[in-house]
Structures are given as structure tokens and as C-alpha cells.
Amino acid sequence: MIKKYQKKSELEAAFKKSVNLRFVWEDAVAKNISKEEMNRRGIKSVYMVD
Amino acid sequence: MELSAHSINSKAPYKVSQSTNLSFTFTTDNGNVYEVGFLLDEMLLPDGVYQFFIMENSGNPMTKDDKIMMTIVAIMEEFFLNRDVVLDYICDTSDSKQSLRFRLFRKWFANYHNNTIFTFRPLSIEYDSISYYGAVILRKDHPMYDQFMIELEAFEHELADKLR
Numbered sequence: 001m002i003k004k005y006q007k008k009s010e011l012e013a014a015f016k017k018s019v020n021l022r023f024v025w026e027d028a029v030a031k032n033i034s035k036e037e038m039n040r041r042g043i044k045s046v047y048m049v050d
Numbered sequence: 051m052e053l054s055a056h057s058i059n060s061k062a063p064y065k066v067s068q069s070t071n072l073s074f075t076f077t078t079d080n081g082n083v084y085e086v087g088f089l090l091d092e093m094l095l096p097d098g099v100y101q102f103f104i105m106e107n108s109g110n111p112m113t114k115d116d117k118i119m120m121t122i123v124a125i126m127e128e129f130f131l132n133r134d135v136v137l138d139y140i141c142d143t144s145d146s147k148q149s150l151r152f153r154l155f156r157k158w159f160a161n162y163h164n165n166t167i168f169t170f171r172p173l174s175i176e177y178d179s180i181s182y183y184g185a186v187i188l189r190k191d192h193p194m195y196d197q198f199m200i201e202l203e204a205f206e207h208e209l210a211d212k213l214r
Contacts, residue, residue, distance in 0.1 A: 001194055002094050002201035008212045015177065015213060018093040018101065019140060025089045025103045029069045045051065045090030045100070049068045 051100070051135070053088075053128050062124035063117040072100070076121055083108040084118065086125050091138055094186075094205065099136045100129070123162050130168075133189045136198070140184040152183035159187070166190070171199070173206060177213045 005011035027033035028046050038046065055068040064076040066086075073087030085107060088100040104122065106112070129135065139155060141148035152172075159170055171186045186202060188195065 001197050002205050003096070005208070005212075011209065011212050014093045015175075015209065018091050018138075019143075019182065021089050021091055021101050022103060022140070022142060025073070025087060025101075026105065028089075029073045029075070029085050029087065029105075043089070045088075046070045046072055048070055 051088075051090075051132070053125070058121075058124045058128050061127065062121040064121040066121065066125065073103075074125055078115055078118060080110065080113055080115070081108060082106055082110050082112065082115075082118075084121075086122055088129060088137070094136070094138070094202070098134055099138055102126075102137050102139045119158055119162070122158070126162075130189060133191050134193060135188075136192070137187040138184060139187070140182060143180055143182060148181065148183050152185075156185070159185075169195075169199070171202065175206075175209050175213060 003014070005014060024033070024038070024041065024043055025046075028038070028043075028048070031048060035047070052071050053074075055066050055074060058066050058074065062076070064078060066074040066076045069075050069085065070087065072089060073085060075083060075085050077083050083106065085103070085105045087103050089103070090097070091099050091101040093099070126137075129137065141151040141155070156170070156172070167190060168187055169190055173184045173186060175182045188198065192198065
């Protein structure tokens with residue numbers, strides 16, 4: 001169920017991504033990020049409301 | 051996943067407006083502006099775990115206001131209408147006040163719920179000389195509750211071992 005990370009580098013990358021989600025979220029609510037950029041960063045769960 | 055401002059506004063003392071499909075903003079009586087929201091966090095599972103965010107962005111001094119907590123509770127209740135979801139929360143470390151922030155969040159949550167409905171599982175990790183405080187919250191009737199809690203314990207040890 002919970003993901004298994006075989007390598008330290010994989011776990012480290014996943015942890016950093018999780019910690020840095022705050023900045024993605026702040027960009028999203030401030031509308032400082034385009035949908036294309038969100039897609040590029042692999043953020044699938046948010047879209048803008050006009 | 052999508053949350054409804056209409057449903058939240060039927061319970062919340064402050065009127066919330068929807069910023070994104072998973073984010074809301076509201077303004078308090080003294081002019082503080084709060085953004086509250088969720089974003090899919092794929093660290094633990096590929097789907098179903100959302101990170102919770104709260105931010106005050108007007109810069110006005112904070113005052114004690116129970117209506118703020120009641121509004122955040124209304125937003126969380128909308129989130130947890132779905133029993134399959136898991137909430138995780140990592141305290142902002144930018145000003146080194148993460149432990150204070152964590153204690154406040156834990157107190158808020160303890161005031162809001164009784165232990166029969168939700169589990170509040172604290173997590174802490176040292177990484178790169180920074181102490182991270184957070185929590186995982188899920189409904190006790192989550193369909194994979196037992197397995198999730200067992201594997202979370204193992205994951206926490208793995209984090210501590212590999213990121214040391």
C-alpha cells in the first residue's frame with residue numbers, strides 16, 4: 001500500500017517534493033503558475049477557478 | 051477530488067470563496083485573509099493523500115478568533131466527507147517556528163474532534179539540520195485503516211534511517 005523506496009535518493013526526492021508542495025500551492029492560489037507549468041511539474045490535482 | 055464552497059458556506063461562520071478546486075479564501079472580521087487548501091501529495095501513496103495548507107497573507111496582526119477555527123473545521127469536514135482520503139500536514143519551516151505551529155495545529159484538532167472518528171498521527175523527521183513536524187489524519191473507518199497505520203510506522207522508521 002504505502003510506497004516502497006529502494007534507494008535513499010528516491011526517498012530523498014519524494015520527501016523534498018512533499019515538503020516543497022507548499023510553494024506549488026502558494027503559486028497556484030496566487031495564480032502565479034500556468035496550467036502548463038503545473039503539468040510540467042507533475043501536479044495533477046489542482047485547477048484554477050475564475 | 052473536488053470540494054464545494056457552497057457546502058462549506060452552509061456551516062462556516064466566515065464566507066469562503068473558492069480559489070482553485072481545492073483551495074478557499076476567507077476574510078475575518080478584523081481583515082485577516084486566510085487561504086486554506088489541499089494538494090495531492092504522492093510521497094506515501096500514488097493517490098488519496100492530500101497535504102493541508104493554511105496561510106494568512108494580509109500581514110495584519112493575529113487576534114484570537116474562534117470563527118477562524120470553525121471555518122477551517124467546516125472546510126475539513128467537507129474534505130473528510132470522503133472516507134477514503136488521508137490528510138497530511140507539514141509545518142512551514144521558513145521562520146523556524148514549526149514546533150510552535152505544530153502545537154497550535156494539534157490543539158486545534160484536539161478541540162475539534164473526539165478520538166472516535168479520526169486518528170491524528172504525529173510525525174517528525176530531522177533532515178538537513180532542519181526539524182520537520184507534521185501529522186497524518188484519517189478517518190477510523192478508512193477502508194485500509196489497519197494496513198495504512200502499520201505501514202506508516204515502517205515508513206517513518208525508513209525515513210529516519212535513510213535521511214539521517
